[in-house]
Amino acid sequence: MNKKELKIPLRVRKLKALLGRLSESHPKYQEISDEFHRRMSGYRGEQSLQYYLTFLKENNYLIFHNLRLPDISGKHFFEIDILLISPTFLLIIDAKNYRGELYFDWKFDQLIQSYKDTRKSYNCPVTQITRHQLQLKRLLETFKIPLTPIETLVIFTNPNAFIDASKDFKYYNKVIKSPSFLQKIELFEKRNKRVVLEKSKIQKLSKLLLKHHTPHDPDILAQFGIMEDELIKGVRCPKCDFLPMNRKQRSWTCPSCHYSSSKPYYNSLKEYILLFGNTITNRHLRGFLGIQSISTAKHILISLNLQYKGSYKDRIYLINEEALKNIHNN
Ligand SMILES: [Zn+2]
Numbered sequence: 599m600n601k602k603e604l605k606i607p608l609r610v611r612k613l614k615a616l617l618g619r620l621s622e623s624h625p626k627y628q629e630i631s632d633e634f635h636r637r638m639s640g641y642r643g644e645q646s647l648q649y650y651l652t653f654l655k656e657n658n659y660l661i662f663h664n665l666r667l668p669d670i671s672g673k674h675f676f677e678i679d680i681l682l683i684s685p686t687f688l689l690i691i692d693a694k695n696y697r698g699e700l701y702f703d704w705k706f707d708q709l710i711q712s713y714k715d716t717r718k719s720y721n722c723p724v725t726q727i728t729r730h731q732l733q734l735k736r737l738l739e740t741f742k743i744p745l746t747p748i749e750t751l752v753i754f755t756n757p758n759a760f761i762d763a764s765k766d767f768k769y770y771n772k773v774i775k776s777p778s779f780l781q782k783i784e785l786f787e788k789r790n791k792r793v794v795l796e797k798s799k800i801q802k803l804s805k806l807l808l809k810h811h812t813p814h815d816p817d818i819l820a821q822f823g824i825m826e827d828e829l830i831k832g833v834r835c836p837k838c839d840f841l842p843m844n845r846k847q848r849s850w851t852c853p854s855c856h857y858s859s860s861k862p863y864y865n866s867l868k869e870y871i872l873l874f875g876n877t878i879t880n881r882h883l884r885g886f887l888g889i890q891s892i893s894t895a896k897h898i899l900i901s902l903n904l905q906y907k908g909s910y911k912d913r914i915y916l917i918n919e920e921a922l923k924n925i926h927n928n
Pocket residue numbers: 835836837838839840852853854855856857
């Protein structure tokens with residue numbers, strides 16, 4: 599049963615919003631674009647694993663995607679791509695969608711990727727998942743959950759991954775490609791037969807994990823050192839994504855696809871939230887959407903029915919994606 603579904607991670611959505619508002623000639627564009635494509639590829643890899651997860655015995659497993667949990671110090675977090683909970687064992691899965699030749703260099707604890715003319719070095723995912731195993735074990739102790747075997751797997755999801763390792767690499771049993779997943783599950787089931795987690799304990803653990811899950815919600819502009827005035831302003835066309843639409847009388851028209859609407863703000867305000875967070879003022883709205891008129895901006899804010907604080911002139915509105923549902927996109 600899926601307890602926490604796979605969704606596009608918040609950071610990926612933030613990177614996409616930022617890219618959509620930056621000129622390709624901006625000095626940070628390439629760096630942001632690279633990170634976006636790398637993370638999006640990781641997400642697609644996890645998506646491709648969904649197929650194999652559907653073969654699990656429905657009643658036997660709870661599935662959690664993208665958990666970000668505090669370690670016992672409370673200062674650091676660790677991220678688990680997929681966690682399976684069964685009555686007899688837990689399984690941590692780290693999904694990697696890398697392609698090309700992948701070489702585990704155990705001597706230096708690194709994974710080397712060679713693809714076309716490029717070579718990259720990554721931290722070894724086996725080392726990482728072993729650390730997560732320990733962090734999860736300690737967390738379960740603080741939750742007072744009975745000591746449960748924790749299995750780990752690094753799954754390479756890209757069919758175009760060619761995996762090899764140095765002679766001293768000892769963890770062949772922890773690294774697979776997606777199609778071997780079910781064989782591994784059978785093996786884990788065979789070697790973990792004793793029921794450790796009764797139904798009530800599984801429910802308790804599930805609740806605690808969801809309660810302690812802390813999404814990574816960085817201020818993306820601050821992280822890349824980008825100022826508000828470096829962003830492209832305007833209302834984005836809801837039909838073809840062109841930016842900016844032109845305002846004529848009371849309506850907005852797209853110069854690219856000629857779509858016209860009186861309230862085309864939905865996507866643009868979603869971008870605003872991803873880039874600036876959950877507060878907005880009349881001035882910020884005008885700045886971001888490229889609107890001159892204070893009263894037009896006020897009209898938009900009122901139509902959203904937002905909660906606000908502060909006096910009339912300095913009013914700060916609280917905005918979130920839920921509130922945007924008040925806009926009709928036509
Ligand atoms: Zn358009």
